[in-house]
Amino acid sequence: MIEPVAMANFFTVFFSAAMVIMTGALYALLFAYSRIKHAPRLMSLAYLAYLGLFTSVMTLANAANLFHNTFWTVIVGLMLLGYLLAPHAIWHLCIGTHADEHPADDAQPAKLFQQS
Amino acid sequence: MAQEIWWASPSFWRKSAIWVTGLSFVILIFLTFDTVKQITAGSPRVPAYSVINKRIDYVFNTERNFQVPVIGQDEPLFGKMLTEEEAEALVSHGKLTTQAKNCMNCHTLLGNGSYYAPDLTKSWLDPSWGSKEAREQGMVDFLMNPQDRLHNALGRKMPNLGITEDEAKATVAFLKWMSSIDTNGFPANFKPIDQADAPVAAAPATAEPAPEVSAAPAQQ
Amino acid sequence: MSALGILTNANLNGGQKLAVKYFTVAIALFGAQVLFGLLAGIQYLNPDFLFGILDFSVNRMLHINAMVVWLLFGFIGSVYWLLEDESGVPVAGLALGNLIFWIFTLAVVVVVLVYLLVQVGPGELKSIWLINEGREYIEAPRWADIGIVVCVLAFFYNVAATFMKGKFTGIAGVLVLDLIALAGLYLAGMYYTPNISMDQHWWWWVIHLWVEATWEVLVGCLMAYGLIKTMGVRRKIVETWLYIEVALMFGSGILGLGHHYFWIGTPEYWFTIGGFFSALEPIPLVAMVVHAVFDAGHHKLKSTNNPALAWIIAQAFGNFFGAGVWGFMHTLPQINLYTHGTQWTASHGHLAFFGAYATMVIAFLYIALQKWRGGVYMSSNLAGAWKWKWAIFLLHLGMIAMVMGLLIAGYEQSQIERAIEGSTWMGYFTAQAHPWFVQGMFWRQIGGWVFAAGFVLLAWDLMTIGKRETRPALVHSEAEGT
Numbered sequence: 025m026i027e028p029v030a031m032a033n034f035f036t037v038f039f040s041a042a043m044v045i046m047t048g049a050l051y052a053l054l055f056a057y058s059r060i061k062h063a064p065r066l067m068s069l070a071y072l073a074y075l076g077l078f079t080s081v082m083t084l085a086n087a088a089n090l091f092h093n094t095f096w097t098v099i100v101g102l103m104l105l106g107y108l109l110a111p112h113a114i115w116h117l118c119i120g121t122h123a124d125e126h127p128a129d130d131a132q133p134a135k136l137f138q139q140s
Numbered sequence: 141m142a143q144e145i146w147w148a149s150p151s152f153w154r155k156s157a158i159w160v161t162g163l164s165f166v167i168l169i170f171l172t173f174d175t176v177k178q179i180t181a182g183s184p185r186v187p188a189y190s191v192i193n194k195r196i197d198y199v200f201n202t203e204r205n206f207q208v209p210v211i212g213q214d215e216p217l218f219g220k221m222l223t224e225e226e227a228e229a230l231v232s233h234g235k236l237t238t239q240a241k242n243c244m245n246c247h248t249l250l251g252n253g254s255y256y257a258p259d260l261t262k263s264w265l266d267p268s269w270g271s272k273e274a275r276e277q278g279m280v281d282f283l284m285n286p287q288d289r290l291h292n293a294l295g296r297k298m299p300n301l302g303i304t305e306d307e308a309k310a311t312v313a314f315l316k317w318m319s320s321i322d323t324n325g326f327p328a329n330f331k332p333i334d335q336a337d338a339p340v341a342a343a344p345a346t347a348e349p350a351p352e353v354s355a356a357p358a359q360q
Numbered sequence: 361m362s363a364l365g366i367l368t369n370a371n372l373n374g375g376q377k378l379a380v381k382y383f384t385v386a387i388a389l390f391g392a393q394v395l396f397g398l399l400a401g402i403q404y405l406n407p408d409f410l411f412g413i414l415d416f417s418v419n420r421m422l423h424i425n426a427m428v429v430w431l432l433f434g435f436i437g438s439v440y441w442l443l444e445d446e447s448g449v450p451v452a453g454l455a456l457g458n459l460i461f462w463i464f465t466l467a468v469v470v471v472v473l474v475y476l477l478v479q480v481g482p483g484e485l486k487s488i489w490l491i492n493e494g495r496e497y498i499e500a501p502r503w504a505d506i507g508i509v510v511c512v513l514a515f516f517y518n519v520a521a522t523f524m525k526g527k528f529t530g531i532a533g534v535l536v537l538d539l540i541a542l543a544g545l546y547l548a549g550m551y552y553t554p555n556i557s558m559d560q561h562w563w564w565w566v567i568h569l570w571v572e573a574t575w576e577v578l579v580g581c582l583m584a585y586g587l588i589k590t591m592g593v594r595r596k597i598v599e600t601w602l603y604i605e606v607a608l609m610f611g612s613g614i615l616g617l618g619h620h621y622f623w624i625g626t627p628e629y630w631f632t633i634g635g636f637f638s639a640l641e642p643i644p645l646v647a648m649v650v651h652a653v654f655d656a657g658h659h660k661l662k663s664t665n666n667p668a669l670a671w672i673i674a675q676a677f678g679n680f681f682g683a684g685v686w687g688f689m690h691t692l693p694q695i696n697l698y699t700h701g702t703q704w705t706a707s708h709g710h711l712a713f714f715g716a717y718a719t720m721v722i723a724f725l726y727i728a729l730q731k732w733r734g735g736v737y738m739s740s741n742l743a744g745a746w747k748w749k750w751a752i753f754l755l756h757l758g759m760i761a762m763v764m765g766l767l768i769a770g771y772e773q774s775q776i777e778r779a780i781e782g783s784t785w786m787g788y789f790t791a792q793a794h795p796w797f798v799q800g801m802f803w804r805q806i807g808g809w810v811f812a813a814g815f816v817l818l819a820w821d822l823m824t825i826g827k828r829e830t831r832p833a834l835v836h837s838e839a840e841g842t
Contacts, residue, residue, distance in 0.1 A: 025631050027205065028328060029695045031779040038771070041689045048642045049680065052649040060657035088694040095632060103639050110646045118654040120148025121600045150530065150596060153603035157534075160607045164614035171633070178627050179557040186557050186625050232554035237483030239494030239552075245417035250624045251701030252560055253496055256404070256416045258788040259701055268785040287412065292789035296407040299415045307483045318556055324631075326623035327783030328697050 026096075027089040036087040043080035047073050048107050055111040070111075077107055181228075185322040189227035192217045192313050196320045198265055198332045206325025212335075217313055218276055227313070234314025237307040246298070249318070251326060257298065264312075264319040265332035272335045276312060283308040364734045365829045371734045375443040375451040375522075378458055380732060382437030383725055385465055387819060389430035390718070392472075394808075394815050396422040401808045404801045418479055421492070421499050422472065427713060428497055429468055434721030435578055436515055439535065441728055442585045443519060447526030453518050460514040467507045471500055488552060495559070497567055498549045505550045512543040530599035534606060535581045542574045557625030564620045571713075572683075573613040579720050580605045586672070586727065590664055593655070601651065608647060612640040622693045623700055631693050638691040645684045652676065664834040665730050665738045667748040667825065671723035674752065678715020686711050686763075698778040703800070704770030711763045714755075725822060730833060737831035747821035754814030761807025769800030 029037050051073035058066035081103050090096035146152055182188040187209075195212035216222070222230065238244070244253035247260050269275040282289065284305060286298035303311070369377050400419035402409050410419075443451055451457060474491055481487030488494070489502045500508065516539045523532040549566035553559050584602045587593045618634030663669040686708040690699040699705070726748075730738050773791045781787020791797060 025205075025628050026693050026697075028325075028697050031775060034695070034698070034771070034775060034779070037692075037695045038689045041692070041695075042685050045642055045645070045680075045685045045688050048646060049649050049684075052646040053653060056650040056653035060653060088692055090692075090694070096635065099635055099639050106639075107642065107646070110643055111650050114647045114650040115654070117148060117604065118651055120145045121597055122654070122658065123145060123148065148600070150600040150603060153600050153607065154530070154533075157603040157606040157610070161610040161614070164610055168614055168617065171629075175561065175621070175626050175630075176558070179555070179561060179625050181555050181558075185627065186555065189554070228554065233483055235554040235556065235559075236485065236488065236552075240481045240483050240487035240491065242417045242421060242480055242492055242494045242499070244494055244496050245420045245499075246415075248701040249556060250560055252563075252624070253701070254417070254420050255701065255703055255706060256400075256420070258785045259783055262783070263785070266785050293793055294407060294789065296789075296792070297411075299412050299417075301480050302482075304482070310483065314554075314556075321557055321625040323623045323625055324628055326697060326700065327778065329779065329782035331782050331784060 025093065027092050029088050033087040037084060040080045040084040040087060044077060044084060044103075047077040047080055051077055051107070052111045052114075056115060059115060074108060078104060081107070187211065187317075187320045188224060189231045189317055190222060190224045191320045192227055192231065192316045193221050195335060196264065196316065197335060198262060198319070198330055204325070206328065207330060208322055208325070209320045211320065217316055218309060227317075230310050230313040231317045233307070234310035234312070234317075237303065237311050238314060241301045241303065250321070250323060256296070259327060260315060260318070261321075261323060261327060262319050262330050262332065264316045265330070265335075267331060267333045269333060272333060275333065279312045279315070280305065280308040283311055364736050364832060365826055367729075367733050367827075369732075371732055373444045373450070374454050375440040375457075376728070376731070378451070378454065378461060379437040379441035380728060381458075381461055382433045382440065383728060385468075386430045386433040386437060386721065387725070387822065389426045389433065389468070391815060391819065393423055393426035393430060394812050396420070396426065398805075398808050398812060401801070401805045405805060414476070415479075418475060422475055424497055425471075425475075425499055431575075431713075431717050431721060434717075434724065435575070435582075437728075438582050438721065438724045439515075439519060439578075441724065442582070442589075443522050445589070446529060446531060446585060447522045449522060449526030451518055452521035452525055453514075456514055457518045460511050463507070464511045467504055467511075471504050474501070475499075485552065495549070495563055498563070502550065505546070509543060509546055509550075512539070512546070516540070516543060529595070531581050531584050531602060534577065534602055538574050538577045538581065542570065542578070545569050545574065560624045561621070561626060564617060568617045568620055569614065572616060573610060575717065576609045576613065577606055579717065580609065582720060582724060583672075586668075586723070590668070590727065604647070605644070608644040612637055612644065616641070619691050619693075619696070622696060635692060638688070641688055641691070642684065645680055648676065648680075663739055665726055666740060666742065666745070667738060667752075667821075668723045668726040668730075670748070670752055671719050671726065674756065675716065675719035675723065678711065678719050680715075682708070682710075682712035682715035698774040699770065702770045702773040702778065703766045703797075704774060707763050707766035707770055710759065710766065714759050722818070726825070729822060729825060733826040733829075735833045736826035736829045737833050738826060739834050742825075743829065744821075744824065747817055748825060751814050751818035751821055754810055754817060756814075758807045758809070758811025758814055761810060762804045763807075765800040765802070765804030765807060767800075769797045769804070772796035772800070 051070055054066050054070035054073055058064065058070055081100060085091055085096075085100045090100050177183070179186045191211060193214060193216045195215035197210045197212060198207050199210045200206070201208045214221070238249070243249070243260070246254050246257040248255065249260050251259060251261065264275075269278050283303045285300065287300040289297060369380070372380065396419045399410065399414065400416055400423055403411075403416045403419065440451070440457070478491050481491040491501055492499050493501055493505075498505075516536075519539060520536050523529075523536060545566055548562045551562070580602055584598045587598050588595055615633055616637040618630045618632075618636075619638055620634075621630035622634060690696055690704050690708070726738070730736055772794050776794055777783060777787045777791035781790055
């Protein structure tokens with residue numbers, strides 16, 4: 025079911041796992057920033073971050089012996105695909121949920137801090 | 141108001157949240173039924189309490205690719221065979237002692253707890269007890285009077301928690317029973333104490349300085 | 361109505377008057393957590409310190425119990441804080457709420473005194489009922505467990521009845537259901553069994569499902585309220601995102617329980633479940649990042665309360681690193697086999713609890729103080745702002761030092777104690793004596809002192825911020841851009 029990490033690979037596992045989260049966040053950040061600022065050039069940087077994410081996942085998978093087992097191989101595939109698509113999906117959700125937003129609707133702004 | 145997209149509406153996500161939560165919980169309940177069955181004492185993973193009448197070892201299993209507990213020949217604790225009820229009562233007394241003495245806020249049990257003192261999962265099998273013959277009494281002595289046993293160069297030691305002899309024996313029973321639990325190979329690469337039957341009357345030549353105080357885990 | 365800058369209950373509604381009592385106790389207990397953490401840390405460096413008087417086990421128990429209770433008091437206070445505002449009616453059964461506050465606080469004091477003075481008991485059920493249950497995080501004796509459930513039920517009554525009487529908003533719905541789960545789950549930790557596998561199986565229901573599910577959703581509710589009130593974000597959007605968050609949190613969190621079921625006797629299929637849900641962990645983080653950028657681009661945010669905003673930003677980062685990065689580094693069973701039960705866990709625990717929860721409660725304290733002082737100005741150029749800024753800096757610096765010290769110690773432990781020596785007692789002490797471990801613990805202690813200095817400054821700032829300030833708070837309806 026699992027093949028424990030060889031001691032020589034401990035550091036690789038810790039580091040690549042941390043990089044999975046870091047590059048994942050960087051990809052999401054650059055992706056969203058590129059869209060909101062309409063800056064297509066940033067989008068190539070975003071995909072560069074995804075490339076980093078891809079590399080990190082593969083490094084992690086290798087070091088943690090995930091490819092020695094079908095189930096864990098499938099998990100790696102899902103991670104690569106899911107992390108690629110997640111920012112796209114969330115972005116659409118942002119557009120969708122904020123669709124009918126315009127300033128006139130802001131009928132109930134903060135009263136909390138106003139002295140009454 | 142602009143038209144609302146169904147997959148971005150509050151009602152869609154409210155329902156999704158409820159369904160996702162409900163579904164996860166239902167799956168968890170089903171798994172819990174199965175897991176509870178598999179970890180009830182008397183199952184293959186968590187042996188009956190009377191396992192303390194037997195020799196327990198921790199051996200590498202090539203099929204499962206990790207060490208698993210192996211139940212061996214009769215080897216009653218403190219030389220006394222117990223019935224299932226007696227064994228359960230003894231282990232239970234030991235477990236209560238570990239709780240009342242707050243063991244988990246220094247030690248880990250099955251890897252959970254605190255990190256100020258060694259893990260107790262396989263402490264019954266620890267080579268530091270010297271020899272298999274000295275182990276039982278050594279553990280009892282240690283539990284009752286740990287405060288002046290320096291086990292390491294760090295100066296860290298266990299305080300005297302007022303453990304009585306009965307409580308100490310019960311705790312040893314609990315620890316022996318715990319070592320029989322199938323923990324999926326945790327801890328890995330553990331080197332258990334030699335429990336092979338020594339030729340009669342052979343001196344424990346390999347044991348460390350282990351006279352009456354043999355219990356104190358290896359001096360450093 | 362009173363003058364600006366004066367701390368008076370006249371500025372508060374009924375629920376908020378109760379809330380500030382909870383907040384006061386919360387801060388005192390935060391102080392206790394820091395104090396006992398320092399004592400326990402010293403014992404790593406000097407094992408003879410208080411040996412036989414206040415042993416490590418006692419200090420450590422008080423350290424983690426104070427944390428659970430102060431966060432809980434912070435959450436309960438925060439909910440009372442928003443209750444009347446959110447529902448539009450006075451708190452139903454406020455007198456009961458007040459009574460329960462005093463009972464709860466008294467019970468905490470008694471439990472702490474028993475921990476300190478009695479410490480341990482004989483190996484009988486009686487000890488578990490009266491002294492200490494000996495189970496990490498939920499050591500409180502059984503009588504106190506029952507008391508906690510009664511208190512939480514009374515609190516639940518206050519919340520549910522108030523929302524029934526007034527507006528039952530989306531936030532209210534999530535909050536009420538979450539509190540049912542919170543109270544119900546605690547029951548799973550209230551029984552005795554000689555079977556340690558069974559014990560830990562149910563124990564994780566309380567610990568994991570509280571910390572990684574119901575607490576997260578509770579914080580989500582507080583955050584949602586905060587966004588509506590302090591940023592002027594529209595309710596419909598905030599509530600939709602609260603539902604999305606609940607779906608993601610519970611969707612990944614409930615079965616995420618699996619990653620605690622690798623090594624406690626539970627079956628091997630939990631490897632699969634734990635592994636799958638570990639892979640899902642980054643998704644809520646990605647959602648947070650994308651949505652935060654989206655929001656920042658759409659609303660020209662101008663803060664009405666700088667310290668609260670700073671702590672909310674700290675929460676975002678703390679949650680990301682503590683729960684996200686530190687969690688993911690050792691969550692796969694292939695590596696967790698070696699990190700489980702080492703200082704790795706302590707490193708992750710410190711950063712995640714502080715980053716995800718302590719920060720949020722502190723942000724709420726600043727929001728509360730602003731109103732308590734009559735809606736006083738708390739934006740830029742605040743007199744004495746160095747205090748909250750230095751507090752936030754020192755608390756984070758101390759925390760990072762502690763977390764890195766523990767990380768290095770844990771890394772060394774996973775190699776030497778676990779992988780090489782196979783977790784024997786000898787292996788344990790070999791690893792504990794290794795220079796990486798010893799120095800890691802030394803730097804952890806330095807970090808602890810820095811953190812403690814930050815706490816003192818924080819407490820001082822909470823007592824004084826806005827004092828003698830005469831400008832009123834900025835208000836969002838006019839501050840808002842777009």
